[in-house]
Amino acid sequence: MSLEIVVVHPDLLGTYGDGGNGVVLAQRARWRGIAAELVDATSGVALPTGDLYCLGGGEDAAQTASAERLRAEGALERAVGRGAVVLAVCAGYQILGTSFAGSDGRVLSGLGLLDVRTVKGNGRRAVGELLAEPADGRLPLLTGFENHGGLTIRGPDAAPLAEVAAGVGNGDGTEGAVFGRVIGTYLHGPALARNPALADLLLSWATGRRLEPLEDAEEAALREERIAAARERRSRHRVRYELGSSS
């Protein structure tokens, strides 16, 4: 039996390269001898049944269209009810919440799979390296690139995925949200290419197996470089702030 990995609506939520998360999951499964099937589920067809679902970032109009389609279909909620694993990034993360802000400021209903709601930010988009310390101490630092205008407010049923070490994330010092086997995050990069340990956590949830480690030398080199870049950016901001406030 092969692991079914479904990339949800790549035609609508494929703007930020997040389709790569599906590729990373499928390859990391195959490299361990676990058969994996990667399915691109465009918005024109019924959402197939899968073990693992990936949602990515997208533009405002596409986000609205994807959310409406998923809400009307109900298939993702049913899959989660059956125990499927979900990783949702940026616009996809916002769709999984109870509500999010459309491009015209209208409040749109999400799928309610995460107890978060996203409102329009007041001003600048958060664009840049994002570094976060996971709440689950078994995971190493999370690194990625964020690019969003929304502020995401967690309700009591959504635990944060991580605490922000550099960047913006949800907007309150936390980054992402977790409920059961559903994870939402603002990390692009794609997230799982930069954070193979997070990919393996999702795979272990989906397979119920302990996974032997992979070599990951190139991932480690990339992580080292990006983590240093995020820290350097943060310390530059600090210096600027301190210079600014002393004058």
Place this chain on the structure above:
Amino acid sequence: MSAGPLPVRTRAAVAATRAVNGLSRRARAGHGTVAGGRVGLALDPLLLERLAAGRLTALVSGTNGKTTTTRLLAVAIEGALGPAAINATGSNMPAGHVTALAAAPQGAPAVLEVDEGYLPRLVASLGPEVVVLLNLSRDQLDRTSEVRMVASKWRRALSASPATVPVANADDPLVAWAASGAANPVWVGAGLSWREDAVGCPSCEGRISFAAGEDGGWACACGFSRPPLDVRIDGDDVVLADGRRLRVALALPGRFNRANAVMAAAAAVAMGAGCEDAVRRIGEVDEVAGRFAVVGVAGCAARVMLAKNPAGWRELLDLVCPGERPVVVGINARVADGRDPSWLWDVPFERLRGRTVVATGERCRDLAVRLHYAEVPHRTVRDEVAAVRAAWMAGRATAATGPGARRAPPHAAATAEGPVDFIGNYTAFTDLMARATRTGA
């Protein structure tokens, strides 16, 4: 605006533009393309409008192919209209346009490459005779250039400029949407290999369905569909609406350059050139701003190519695969490139399997991870010149000792010494070019 003697203020601004550009060229501070234009615009904010007045003007815009199409169009009209003012180095914002026009004689036609975001403003202020609309797809991600928004701004600008004739790629639904607001568009079937940004209908938010095959057309349930074509490509031929066929013997490689060529030919005809003459002249262009040229890099030869976004990468991978040359891929992520290289995962690097591949550039580690998951064996060499050298040496070693070496005919050594292919994104390409020498090979 009517043509006539330029006002004193404008003449002073033109003189300043030329002087500053002359200085910066002599000082090797830049290519003298933008600095002078900025000074000129500061002296006379209406300088661009005044310099364009009385000229036959074409603007060229789109995500991919702008620089090439601009050059092809300028070449295509040269027989009929004489040499054109052209911003050949890709300085595609107003300061670059001012520089191009200030350097050209009054009355010479103008062919200007225009940044997608600036196009509406320039259509409104210059009222060009022709606007060439190539394609629209995702570009630098962190610039929030949402392509559908760009398409609707184009549409508004063209609707408000009834004398402007858009020469538009009918195979791109976003471009068709933009141009269908104009009075008399010329529809060109130039093809569209990147459809990921085109499935959402710009007219009704429904879904566009594409017919199978490259030139099968497209339609939405709301009735918005590909307009009937005035000009299309069929293999190596340009086919006109009246059924006439013209063979295009193109020196530039690749399907995407055929698309650029047919767009340029249609625009040249709209500007008053003869079709046969335009097509013949276009065929003779063999490099544009260094792209596709073979250059020398530390004693090695490299054919250099520039790809700025996933659609451009896909086209260039089609061009270099199949093939046997070593491939060097260079990735930076400066502001001009877009600071998030996540788009690497939209590019089918899997096609490079079986080739000698070297990852280079400031973001070679992102690329190395992408190639790792694509199962493409590679080396990672951050410095671009060292990377070209490594690929060159590896190519020669393979040719000398590889499985085919013994069976290889005597002239195989020449193949082994042939150039490596270098594909870079914007600043990776320009960095390598700054360190390369032209070989003319």
